[in-house]
Amino acid sequence: MTLNEAVIESVHLTEAEMAKYVIDATKEVFSTMVMMNVDDSFPLREPVTKFSCSITGMVGLVGTYSGVLSIHCPRPLALKITSNMLGMEVEEAGEAEEDVNDALGEIANMLGGQVKMVLSKGGMDMNISIPTIISGEEYTINSMAESDCVIIPFDTGEEKFLVSLKLKKE
Amino acid sequence: MPNILIVDDSSTMRKIISRSLRQAGLAVDEIFEAGDGIEGLNVLGGNSVDLILSDINMPNMDGLEFIKQVRANGKTVPIVMITTEGGEDILKEAIASGASDSIKKPFTPDQLGQKLGGLL
Numbered sequence: 001m002t003l004n005e006a007v008i009e010s011v012h013l014t015e016a017e018m019a020k021y022v023i024d025a026t027k028e029v030f031s032t033m034v035m036m037n038v039d040d041s042f043p044l045r046e047p048v049t050k051f052s053c054s055i056t057g058m059v060g061l062v063g064t065y066s067g068v069l070s071i072h073c074p075r076p077l078a079l080k081i082t083s084n085m086l087g088m089e090v091e092e093a094g095e096a097e098e099d100v101n102d103a104l105g106e107i108a109n110m111l112g113g114q115v116k117m118v119l120s121k122g123g124m125d126m127n128i129s130i131p132t133i134i135s136g137e138e139y140t141i142n143s144m145a146e147s148d149c150v151i152i153p154f155d156t157g158e159e160k161f162l163v164s165l166k167l168k169k170e
Numbered sequence: 171m172p173n174i175l176i177v178d179d180s181s182t183m184r185k186i187i188s189r190s191l192r193q194a195g196l197a198v199d200e201i202f203e204a205g206d207g208i209e210g211l212n213v214l215g216g217n218s219v220d221l222i223l224s225d226i227n228m229p230n231m232d233g234l235e236f237i238k239q240v241r242a243n244g245k246t247v248p249i250v251m252i253t254t255e256g257g258e259d260i261l262k263e264a265i266a267s268g269a270s271d272s273i274k275k276p277f278t279p280d281q282l283g284q285k286l287g288g289l290l
Contacts (some may be wrong), residue, residue, distance in 0.1 A: 032276040033186060086185050099182065106180040110226070110275050113254020123257010129227055130179070 004148035013152030025114035026149040055135040057104035059112035063126030067167035069112040077159035171199035177210040194283025207231025230244035241268035
């Protein structure tokens with residue numbers, strides 16, 4: 001499972017360098033906006049499509065390159081992220097589904113923005129969609145091109161989450 | 171003390187910006203919030219606002235159109251874009267449309283304070 005080769009050639013970055021941008025962006029967003037330090041692990045070799053008791057925030061990228069940037073979090077971590085971002089208790093966040101969705105959507109939006117900065121020369125040749133949230137006890141996310149993707153696991157010390165970037169060149 | 175209008179479709183980000191303004195030690199009287207450019211124009215129509223902080227990527231009316239409408243209405247209030255859309259061309263268009271400055275998300279309260287200190 002690797003990023004689309006046409007993308008790698010076009011942006012003149014190796015896949016490892018592209019993954020590094022995603023890792024650095026995720027660490028920066030978490031340290032400044034979530035007040036949480038996270039550690040990354042090696043990118044996964046197999047796609048993850050099934051999720052349990054989780055929340056997925058995603059933004060679409062459209063333009064010179066198109067794709068999806070997603071963050072997949074277990075629900076307890078999503079509540080902790082929301083409570084940190086909004087300065088509320090975790091229990092309070094658990095009763096505010098809209099806030100949890102909004103917080104995860106905003107993280108996906110910030111990460112998508114960072115990826116766009118790497119891919120787009122001036123910013124006008126690509127657009128980012130409004131964030132989409134998927135959540136539930138059990139759900140599956142499938143893509144037509146599952147292989148053109150990089151998935152990076154992160155660890156907060158208590159919980160793990162995934163950030164995935166799927167891209168192709170138009 | 172100045173009144174500030176925050177225009178962002180994310181309620182989380184509006185709360186983070188409000189908290190960051192306080193943490194940066196900026197003296198602010200009232201903070202108004204709007205979820206898109208249309209709501210922002212409505213708030214501006216009925217309130218005295220000394221500074222606007224606006225996202226770019228929003229539904230209904232995006233930040234670039236919002237700036238144009240604010241300037242078309244003859245308002246000279248400073249507008250700072252707070253956005254993930256940090257591309258050079260987008261920021262050039264925002265400045266050409268009437269934005270005063272920009273700050274990229276994510277940001278720290280100190281970075282926000284330094285950026286806004288000279289405008290308040």
